[in-house]
Amino acid sequence: MKLDFILNGKKVSSDIEADSMLLDVVRDMGCLSVKRGCDSSSCGLCTVFVDDMPVLSCSVIAARVEGKCVTTLEGLQKEAVEFGAFIADQGAEQCGFCNPGLIMNAIAMLRENPDPTDEEILSYLTGNLCRCSGYEGQLRGIKSYLEFKKVKKGGNADA
CATH class of the missing domain: 3.10.20.30 (Beta-grasp domain)
Structure with a gap:
Protein backbone atom coordinates (compact mmCIF):
# COMPACT_ATOMS: atom_id res chain seq x y z
CA MET A 1 0.00 0.00 0.00
CA GLY A 75 13.61 17.44 12.16
CA LEU A 76 14.31 19.22 15.44
CA GLN A 77 18.04 19.75 15.12
CA LYS A 78 18.19 23.33 16.41
CA GLU A 79 16.23 22.54 19.58
CA ALA A 80 17.91 19.16 19.99
CA VAL A 81 21.48 20.42 19.69
CA GLU A 82 20.87 23.26 22.13
CA PHE A 83 19.11 21.03 24.66
CA GLY A 84 21.46 18.07 24.17
CA ALA A 85 24.45 20.19 25.15
CA PHE A 86 22.94 20.65 28.61
CA ILE A 87 22.43 16.89 28.98
CA ALA A 88 26.02 16.24 27.88
CA ASP A 89 27.33 18.95 30.22
CA GLN A 90 25.89 16.96 33.14
CA GLY A 91 27.52 13.73 31.95
CA ALA A 92 24.10 12.24 31.32
CA GLU A 93 24.67 11.08 27.75
CA GLN A 94 27.14 8.29 28.56
CA CYS A 95 26.44 5.69 25.84
CA GLY A 96 23.98 7.99 24.01
CA PHE A 97 21.51 5.27 23.04
CA CYS A 98 18.60 6.75 25.00
CA ASN A 99 19.35 10.39 24.19
CA PRO A 100 17.17 10.77 21.08
CA GLY A 101 14.05 9.49 22.85
CA LEU A 102 14.86 11.45 26.00
CA ILE A 103 15.36 14.65 24.02
CA MET A 104 12.14 14.14 22.05
CA ASN A 105 10.17 13.59 25.27
CA ALA A 106 11.83 16.51 27.04
CA ILE A 107 11.04 18.84 24.12
CA ALA A 108 7.42 17.63 24.18
CA MET A 109 7.27 18.22 27.93
CA LEU A 110 8.72 21.72 27.65
CA ARG A 111 6.26 22.63 24.89
CA GLU A 112 3.41 21.46 27.10
CA ASN A 113 4.78 22.80 30.39
CA PRO A 114 7.59 25.36 30.02
CA ASP A 115 8.14 25.62 33.78
CA PRO A 116 7.87 22.09 35.24
CA THR A 117 8.74 21.14 38.81
CA ASP A 118 11.30 18.41 39.48
CA GLU A 119 8.46 16.00 40.16
CA GLU A 120 6.73 16.89 36.88
CA ILE A 121 9.98 16.39 34.95
CA LEU A 122 10.58 12.99 36.51
CA SER A 123 6.95 11.97 35.99
CA TYR A 124 6.95 13.03 32.33
CA LEU A 125 10.18 11.17 31.60
CA THR A 126 9.24 8.00 33.50
CA GLY A 127 8.86 5.99 30.29
CA ASN A 128 12.42 6.66 29.09
CA LEU A 129 14.78 3.80 29.64
CA CYS A 130 18.38 4.67 30.47
CA ARG A 131 20.63 1.91 31.71
CA CYS A 132 23.75 4.05 32.18
CA SER A 133 22.64 6.73 34.59
CA GLY A 134 20.40 7.21 37.56
CA TYR A 135 18.47 9.97 35.76
CA GLU A 136 19.91 12.61 38.07
CA GLY A 137 22.16 13.91 35.30
CA GLN A 138 19.21 14.22 32.94
CA LEU A 139 17.23 16.05 35.63
CA ARG A 140 20.14 18.44 36.24
CA GLY A 141 20.54 18.97 32.49
CA ILE A 142 16.86 19.77 32.03
CA LYS A 143 16.90 22.18 34.96
CA SER A 144 20.03 23.89 33.62
CA TYR A 145 18.39 24.19 30.22
CA LEU A 146 15.27 25.73 31.78
CA GLU A 147 17.40 28.32 33.59
CA PHE A 148 19.25 29.08 30.37
CA LYS A 149 15.94 29.60 28.53
CA LYS A 150 14.67 31.93 31.27
CA VAL A 151 17.81 34.05 31.11
CA LYS A 152 17.82 34.03 27.32
CA LYS A 153 14.15 35.07 27.18
CA GLY A 154 14.11 37.75 29.83
CA GLY A 155 17.66 38.75 30.48
CA ASN A 156 17.62 37.32 34.01
CA ALA A 157 16.64 34.14 35.83
CA ASP A 158 13.48 35.76 37.23
CA ALA A 159 12.01 36.57 33.81
Missing part, protein backbone atom coordinates in the same frame (compact mmCIF):
# COMPACT_ATOMS: atom_id res chain seq x y z
CA LYS A 2 1.12 3.55 -0.62
CA LEU A 3 1.68 5.84 2.36
CA ASP A 4 1.88 9.62 1.94
CA PHE A 5 2.82 11.83 4.89
CA ILE A 6 5.06 14.70 5.86
CA LEU A 7 8.35 13.68 7.44
CA ASN A 8 10.38 16.43 9.06
CA GLY A 9 8.67 19.07 6.94
CA LYS A 10 8.94 17.26 3.59
CA LYS A 11 6.21 15.40 1.74
CA VAL A 12 7.20 11.76 1.39
CA SER A 13 5.69 8.64 -0.07
CA SER A 14 6.48 5.02 0.65
CA ASP A 15 5.23 1.63 -0.39
CA ILE A 16 4.58 -0.27 2.82
CA GLU A 17 3.06 -3.51 3.99
CA ALA A 18 -0.29 -3.09 5.75
CA ASP A 19 1.26 -4.15 9.06
CA SER A 20 4.40 -1.97 8.86
CA MET A 21 5.25 -0.14 12.05
CA LEU A 22 6.02 3.57 11.93
CA LEU A 23 9.40 2.90 13.58
CA ASP A 24 10.52 0.78 10.64
CA VAL A 25 9.19 3.18 8.00
CA VAL A 26 10.98 6.26 9.39
CA ARG A 27 14.22 4.32 9.93
CA ASP A 28 14.03 3.05 6.34
CA MET A 29 13.72 6.72 5.31
CA GLY A 30 17.00 7.53 7.07
CA CYS A 31 15.77 8.75 10.45
CA LEU A 32 18.19 6.73 12.52
CA SER A 33 17.61 8.70 15.71
CA VAL A 34 14.45 6.61 16.12
CA LYS A 35 15.68 3.53 17.98
CA ARG A 36 14.27 0.08 18.60
CA GLY A 37 14.65 -0.75 22.26
CA CYS A 38 11.77 -2.89 23.43
CA ASP A 39 8.96 -3.22 20.86
CA SER A 40 6.52 -3.04 23.77
CA SER A 41 6.09 0.71 24.35
CA SER A 42 8.19 0.58 27.50
CA CYS A 43 11.44 2.42 26.81
CA GLY A 44 10.75 5.68 24.93
CA LEU A 45 13.63 5.19 22.48
CA CYS A 46 11.32 5.27 19.46
CA THR A 47 9.54 8.53 20.33
CA VAL A 48 8.47 10.70 17.39
CA PHE A 49 5.93 13.50 17.09
CA VAL A 50 2.79 12.86 15.05
CA ASP A 51 1.04 16.17 14.47
CA ASP A 52 3.18 17.59 17.32
CA MET A 53 2.15 14.93 19.84
CA PRO A 54 4.75 12.46 21.15
CA VAL A 55 4.02 8.84 20.25
CA LEU A 56 5.94 5.59 20.54
CA SER A 57 6.54 4.63 16.93
CA CYS A 58 7.11 0.96 17.78
CA SER A 59 3.41 0.66 18.55
CA VAL A 60 1.91 2.76 15.73
CA ILE A 61 0.88 1.09 12.49
CA ALA A 62 2.45 3.28 9.80
CA ALA A 63 -0.80 3.56 7.83
CA ARG A 64 -2.21 5.64 10.71
CA VAL A 65 0.04 8.58 9.75
CA GLU A 66 -1.43 8.93 6.26
CA GLY A 67 -1.56 12.67 5.53
CA LYS A 68 -0.10 13.59 8.93
CA CYS A 69 3.09 15.31 9.98
CA VAL A 70 5.75 13.09 11.56
CA THR A 71 8.75 14.71 13.20
CA THR A 72 11.84 12.88 14.36
CA LEU A 73 14.89 14.25 16.12
CA GLU A 74 16.40 14.90 12.68
Whole structure:
Protein backbone atom coordinates (compact mmCIF):
# COMPACT_ATOMS: atom_id res chain seq x y z
CA MET A 1 0.00 0.00 0.00
CA LYS A 2 1.12 3.55 -0.62
CA LEU A 3 1.68 5.84 2.36
CA ASP A 4 1.88 9.62 1.94
CA PHE A 5 2.82 11.83 4.89
CA ILE A 6 5.06 14.70 5.86
CA LEU A 7 8.35 13.68 7.44
CA ASN A 8 10.38 16.43 9.06
CA GLY A 9 8.67 19.07 6.94
CA LYS A 10 8.94 17.26 3.59
CA LYS A 11 6.21 15.40 1.74
CA VAL A 12 7.20 11.76 1.39
CA SER A 13 5.69 8.64 -0.07
CA SER A 14 6.48 5.02 0.65
CA ASP A 15 5.23 1.63 -0.39
CA ILE A 16 4.58 -0.27 2.82
CA GLU A 17 3.06 -3.51 3.99
CA ALA A 18 -0.29 -3.09 5.75
CA ASP A 19 1.26 -4.15 9.06
CA SER A 20 4.40 -1.97 8.86
CA MET A 21 5.25 -0.14 12.05
CA LEU A 22 6.02 3.57 11.93
CA LEU A 23 9.40 2.90 13.58
CA ASP A 24 10.52 0.78 10.64
CA VAL A 25 9.19 3.18 8.00
CA VAL A 26 10.98 6.26 9.39
CA ARG A 27 14.22 4.32 9.93
CA ASP A 28 14.03 3.05 6.34
CA MET A 29 13.72 6.72 5.31
CA GLY A 30 17.00 7.53 7.07
CA CYS A 31 15.77 8.75 10.45
CA LEU A 32 18.19 6.73 12.52
CA SER A 33 17.61 8.70 15.71
CA VAL A 34 14.45 6.61 16.12
CA LYS A 35 15.68 3.53 17.98
CA ARG A 36 14.27 0.08 18.60
CA GLY A 37 14.65 -0.75 22.26
CA CYS A 38 11.77 -2.89 23.43
CA ASP A 39 8.96 -3.22 20.86
CA SER A 40 6.52 -3.04 23.77
CA SER A 41 6.09 0.71 24.35
CA SER A 42 8.19 0.58 27.50
CA CYS A 43 11.44 2.42 26.81
CA GLY A 44 10.75 5.68 24.93
CA LEU A 45 13.63 5.19 22.48
CA CYS A 46 11.32 5.27 19.46
CA THR A 47 9.54 8.53 20.33
CA VAL A 48 8.47 10.70 17.39
CA PHE A 49 5.93 13.50 17.09
CA VAL A 50 2.79 12.86 15.05
CA ASP A 51 1.04 16.17 14.47
CA ASP A 52 3.18 17.59 17.32
CA MET A 53 2.15 14.93 19.84
CA PRO A 54 4.75 12.46 21.15
CA VAL A 55 4.02 8.84 20.25
CA LEU A 56 5.94 5.59 20.54
CA SER A 57 6.54 4.63 16.93
CA CYS A 58 7.11 0.96 17.78
CA SER A 59 3.41 0.66 18.55
CA VAL A 60 1.91 2.76 15.73
CA ILE A 61 0.88 1.09 12.49
CA ALA A 62 2.45 3.28 9.80
CA ALA A 63 -0.80 3.56 7.83
CA ARG A 64 -2.21 5.64 10.71
CA VAL A 65 0.04 8.58 9.75
CA GLU A 66 -1.43 8.93 6.26
CA GLY A 67 -1.56 12.67 5.53
CA LYS A 68 -0.10 13.59 8.93
CA CYS A 69 3.09 15.31 9.98
CA VAL A 70 5.75 13.09 11.56
CA THR A 71 8.75 14.71 13.20
CA THR A 72 11.84 12.88 14.36
CA LEU A 73 14.89 14.25 16.12
CA GLU A 74 16.40 14.90 12.68
CA GLY A 75 13.61 17.44 12.16
CA LEU A 76 14.31 19.22 15.44
CA GLN A 77 18.04 19.75 15.12
CA LYS A 78 18.19 23.33 16.41
CA GLU A 79 16.23 22.54 19.58
CA ALA A 80 17.91 19.16 19.99
CA VAL A 81 21.48 20.42 19.69
CA GLU A 82 20.87 23.26 22.13
CA PHE A 83 19.11 21.03 24.66
CA GLY A 84 21.46 18.07 24.17
CA ALA A 85 24.45 20.19 25.15
CA PHE A 86 22.94 20.65 28.61
CA ILE A 87 22.43 16.89 28.98
CA ALA A 88 26.02 16.24 27.88
CA ASP A 89 27.33 18.95 30.22
CA GLN A 90 25.89 16.96 33.14
CA GLY A 91 27.52 13.73 31.95
CA ALA A 92 24.10 12.24 31.32
CA GLU A 93 24.67 11.08 27.75
CA GLN A 94 27.14 8.29 28.56
CA CYS A 95 26.44 5.69 25.84
CA GLY A 96 23.98 7.99 24.01
CA PHE A 97 21.51 5.27 23.04
CA CYS A 98 18.60 6.75 25.00
CA ASN A 99 19.35 10.39 24.19
CA PRO A 100 17.17 10.77 21.08
CA GLY A 101 14.05 9.49 22.85
CA LEU A 102 14.86 11.45 26.00
CA ILE A 103 15.36 14.65 24.02
CA MET A 104 12.14 14.14 22.05
CA ASN A 105 10.17 13.59 25.27
CA ALA A 106 11.83 16.51 27.04
CA ILE A 107 11.04 18.84 24.12
CA ALA A 108 7.42 17.63 24.18
CA MET A 109 7.27 18.22 27.93
CA LEU A 110 8.72 21.72 27.65
CA ARG A 111 6.26 22.63 24.89
CA GLU A 112 3.41 21.46 27.10
CA ASN A 113 4.78 22.80 30.39
CA PRO A 114 7.59 25.36 30.02
CA ASP A 115 8.14 25.62 33.78
CA PRO A 116 7.87 22.09 35.24
CA THR A 117 8.74 21.14 38.81
CA ASP A 118 11.30 18.41 39.48
CA GLU A 119 8.46 16.00 40.16
CA GLU A 120 6.73 16.89 36.88
CA ILE A 121 9.98 16.39 34.95
CA LEU A 122 10.58 12.99 36.51
CA SER A 123 6.95 11.97 35.99
CA TYR A 124 6.95 13.03 32.33
CA LEU A 125 10.18 11.17 31.60
CA THR A 126 9.24 8.00 33.50
CA GLY A 127 8.86 5.99 30.29
CA ASN A 128 12.42 6.66 29.09
CA LEU A 129 14.78 3.80 29.64
CA CYS A 130 18.38 4.67 30.47
CA ARG A 131 20.63 1.91 31.71
CA CYS A 132 23.75 4.05 32.18
CA SER A 133 22.64 6.73 34.59
CA GLY A 134 20.40 7.21 37.56
CA TYR A 135 18.47 9.97 35.76
CA GLU A 136 19.91 12.61 38.07
CA GLY A 137 22.16 13.91 35.30
CA GLN A 138 19.21 14.22 32.94
CA LEU A 139 17.23 16.05 35.63
CA ARG A 140 20.14 18.44 36.24
CA GLY A 141 20.54 18.97 32.49
CA ILE A 142 16.86 19.77 32.03
CA LYS A 143 16.90 22.18 34.96
CA SER A 144 20.03 23.89 33.62
CA TYR A 145 18.39 24.19 30.22
CA LEU A 146 15.27 25.73 31.78
CA GLU A 147 17.40 28.32 33.59
CA PHE A 148 19.25 29.08 30.37
CA LYS A 149 15.94 29.60 28.53
CA LYS A 150 14.67 31.93 31.27
CA VAL A 151 17.81 34.05 31.11
CA LYS A 152 17.82 34.03 27.32
CA LYS A 153 14.15 35.07 27.18
CA GLY A 154 14.11 37.75 29.83
CA GLY A 155 17.66 38.75 30.48
CA ASN A 156 17.62 37.32 34.01
CA ALA A 157 16.64 34.14 35.83
CA ASP A 158 13.48 35.76 37.23
CA ALA A 159 12.01 36.57 33.81
